[in-house]
Amino acid sequence: MIWGGTGLAEFGYTLTSGRVGECWGVSAHKNGCCTVRGGRYDGRRLDELWREEPALFGDHADNAEFPLLVKIIDAQDDLSIQVHPDDAYANVHENGAMGKTECWYVLKAEEGASIIIGHNAKTPEELRAMITEGRFSDLIREIPVKAGDFFQIEPGTVHAIKRGTMLFETQESSDVTYRLYDYDRLQNGVKRPLHIDKSLAVIKVPFVPMHIEPEVRNAEDAVITKYVDCRFYTVYKVEVNGAATIPLSGMFHTASIIEGEGYLDGSLVKKGDHLILSAGYGETRAVGRFTAIVTRV
Numbered sequence: 001m002i003w004g005g006t007g008l009a010e011f012g013y014t015l016t017s018g019r020v021g022e023c024w025g026v027s028a029h030k031n032g033c034c035t036v037r038g039g040r041y042d043g044r045r046l047d048e049l050w051r052e053e054p055a056l057f058g059d060h061a062d063n064a065e066f067p068l069l070v071k072i073i074d075a076q077d078d079l080s081i082q083v084h085p086d087d088a089y090a091n092v093h094e095n096g097a098m099g100k101t102e103c104w105y106v107l108k109a110e111e112g113a114s115i116i117i118g119h120n121a122k123t124p125e126e127l128r129a130m131i132t133e134g135r136f137s138d139l140i141r142e143i144p145v146k147a148g149d150f151f152q153i154e155p156g157t158v159h160a161i162k163r164g165t166m167l168f169e170t171q172e173s174s175d176v177t178y179r180l181y182d183y184d185r186l187q188n189g190v191k192r193p194l195h196i197d198k199s200l201a202v203i204k205v206p207f208v209p210m211h212i213e214p215e216v217r218n219a220e221d222a223v224i225t226k227y228v229d230c231r232f233y234t235v236y237k238v239e240v241n242g243a244a245t246i247p248l249s250g251m252f253h254t255a256s257i258i259e260g261e262g263y264l265d266g267s268l269v270k271k272g273d274h275l276i277l278s279a280g281y282g283e284t285r286a287v288g289r290f291t292a293i294v295t296r297v
């Protein structure tokens with residue numbers, strides 16, 4: 001990615017270039033499908049397991065495809081100002097693709113870092129005028145960001161991650177992005193395409209800010225924070241410092257270790273690992289000192 005860097009190396013990943021923007025930690029998307037490492041399903045692709053071993057994932061008759069995508073994003077430079085469609089729009093205009101609702105847990109932010117969420121246009125006419133006249137600094141709503149912040153980005157929300165920020169992202173399994181503005185940058189000598197008409201069709205006007213109120217509870221030596229519970233996913237942070245039994249719902253969960261190391265039911269887990277706890281797993285015994293982001297459908 002033209003905005004990527006080398007920050008993801010701290011998770012123990014081998015980087016293929018000096019500008020790596022994203023790790024797709026749990027994904028069955030056709031643009032980057034994960035393979036299981038270790039255990040009974042070693043070497044199997046996640047998209048294949050989703051189709052062939054449905055019992056691992058519980059009842060998912062509604063979803064032809066694995067519904068979640070979890071990522072770690074390292075922004076060494078500004079990402080384009082963008083917007084995503086919802087499921088209904090993407091289904092019609094993007095060959096049956098899913099829309100994209102996403103959320104961000106901020107892992108790191110440099111001093112003075114900011115992100116873009118929302119816009120200042122009051123009417124669709126004003127939005128169109130500001131975009132066609134290139135008045136992006138008036139249009140966008142930029143806010144300061146620090147480690148530990150959490151944001152839910154609904155479809156139709158203008159947004160951009162800016163330089164100096166590392167995020168953990170949970171989203172619908174979609175790769176549909178409409179670019180409004182890319183700072184006139186060049187990639188291999190050419191500007192990346194913009195999608196002004198589609199952006200104008202999906203941006204919600206006016207922008208209504210969304211307030212996240214985290215719900216915190218303790219379970220023995222663990223602190224469990226629930227950030228968001230929407231139609232597509234529920235996202236928690238689990239901080240273990242000692243030993244704790246973590247209750248899970250009957251659905252499958254993804255768990256990504258973002259800091260530290262320890263054991264889950266006797267298996268070593270460490271920063272940079274991504275796991276799937278299959279449907280009906282029940283509860284897991286966590287021992288050690290680590291932090292995980294846990295997501296379920």
Ligand code: ZN
Nearest residue numbers: 082084102159
């Ligand atoms: Zn996005």
